[in-house]
Amino acid sequence: MKVLIMCGGKGTRLREETAVKPKPMVEIGDRPVLWHIMSIYAKYGFTEFILPLGYKGEVIKQYFHDYAMRNADFTVDLATGAITSYPGDHIDWKVTLADTGQETLKGARIKRVERYLGDDPQFMVTYGDGVADIDIAKLLAFHNAQKTIGTFTGVRMPSRFGAVSTDANGKILSWEEKPMLNEYINCGFFVFERAFLSYLSADASCDLEKEPLTRLAKEGQLSMYQHPGQWQCMDTLRDSIFLNDLWNQGKAFWL
DSSP: OOOEEEEEOOOGGGHHHHHHSSSSSEEEEEHHHHHHHHHHTTTTTEEEEEEETTTTHHHHHHHHHHHHHTTEEEEEOOTTTTTTEEEOOOOOOEEEEEESSSSSOOOHHHHHHHGGGGTSEEEEEEETTEOOOHHHHHHHHHHHHOOOOOOEEEEEOOOSSOOOETTTTEEEEESSSSSSEEEEOOOOOEEGGGGGGGGGOOSSTTTTTTOOOOOOOOOOOOOEEEEEEEEEEESSSHHHHHHHHHHTTTTTTTT
16 A cells, blocks of 8 residues: 655745755654654555655655665775665665645645556555654554545644633632643544545645545545544644654654
């Protein structure tokens, strides 16, 4: 089964980094967040990736083009130009990198890489900026049991602020620091049947989260897998600092 990782957005809320690179290439430790996301899937045996590219897509292309060189020792014979490489970081991933337009929205990006899906009856999709300790095998089993066209992963997020409740006189009845919210949010990690492609258009204005998913929901063809663990996006500089702190402390929950 192929895994599509959305890599085309401009990442405007992380402009400190994305002025020179696309958001999926912002690093956690010494690896792009994109590599971390791919490693989550690879842990469960999903190693064929399709990356719909847009903003600064050439940076992502160059990274994977040079991956072997970046992660291995080698000797260069300057007289002949011959290069001898030595075993390094070997991973058996297959990565397809496809330009899908600078201003294209996510639904259209998926549609525009349809030809790379082969004959697989299902495919997975996730965003290029979020990591989770998600069990991909359980997600897939849940989707198959639901028998819907699409499944997305929902997480309960903590409030960014503390919450208090009071009586009529202003006396504090409870104080809770950053409580978990009752609502679920979409953190990505989708599974789709191939039939979902008919809900999409190659027109650049086709937005995944709007008409396509709204229509699936109205037709009773969308399910939510409730992820009980941790998830964190890299949407802002604060998020980037937080994820790197976890990595440096050996607390990378997603790997």
